[in-house]
Amino acid sequence: MAFSLSGCASWSLWPSGGESEAQRVAGMLERGDKHWTLRACGREHDRLLQPTPELRRLFDDVGQPGQQSMFAELEVAEEDGRWIVHKTHRVQSTGRGCMDSSAATSQWVGFSFDPAWRVDITAKGMQLTTEDAESGRQLSMISEQMPDGVLGFRGVHEQGLELWLYPSGCIERSTGDYYHLSATLVRDGQRFKGCGYQGGEI
Template sequence: MPYVRPLLFALLPLFAGCQLFSVYTPPSPTAAQQRLQGELRLQQGKLLLRPCGEQRQLEVINDGSNDIAREAATLFADGNEQLFVDLRGTAGASKQAGLDGEISPSQVYRLQGEGPACNEPGFSSLLLRASGHEPDWSLGVSEKGLVLLRPDQEPLALPYVEEQLPGGNFNLSSEANGQRLELWLAPQRCVDSMSGAVQHLSAELRLNDKVLRGCASFGGARSQ
């Protein structure tokens, strides 16, 4: 027994060293996420993405975490030869000859068969875009404010406040110039009733006493 305590004290630095080693061991590297927009084509059963302004061709891997393959098949069946996609995912080297890489989407923000695609004006500065029909309306949000567009009416530009809510929901609200506007957004698949475009947010616009519904997606200046 008289030798036990000195032995324990002698081993303490060794135990401490082991703990420090485990604490400060750098974590294993993880693949970085990328956000890409571009042209999506179906070729020999594979979804191929050509990012905007590039010549690369990336295979879009459907690993079951999203429905991009099924959604794309529906839009291709409507007669679209190519689609526009806005997504975020993990990129890697391709296992197929003739391709420049592959990407596994973790989030598909927007998938559509018509529209301005890579040439959408002001996309890079947009935080959010939302739109709906019957009646038609569209709304763009940037750091400077929001603008609501409706047929036969002047654009309505307003400041806004954003509030985060449980479950990934959030809303934008504004009360200025005699107008009360609220945009409620929920993270759920939403299909445009006219074009069939798929977006990752459902939207409900409340303007004074009117309630308008539609879909929404993040702009180029926002990913979360």
């Protein structure tokens, strides 16, 4: 089956008045005594947030003892002045948060910190970044989507390079952060496990 990116949710940091369609927002998530709020990246004010049971659990799992705020990327819809969470893309207690623009031009990202590798899927192809001299090249690719939602990307000329993204949550082992996709990199017959997430260029 041919894989199309045109049907994915658009990247948006702030909803317009009266908007109710689902959109992605990223920012600082805070769990208060009575309310949850999210301050979207680049904004000065918090918005009330209605979390899902999954987000409540992930906040406890990812956060350090006593931590009340952390970076999150969520799919939300606006209702009665609040954001209603539909899906959790990322919850991170580490990293650069809103300052991290590394995936701004990527459609999908798969990565691991140990061993260290990263694959960015962009409109131009797939780019593998590792510690060896072969990394950093932009490669032409073939992409596909399976009926169960699995996404696959293969190098056209690099037959030994594949990235597979699975619609199942992933806890990154070295940081404890959450990502909404699990990833597998296949390189020269070897398989490497990691996490993945949707980038900003959709």
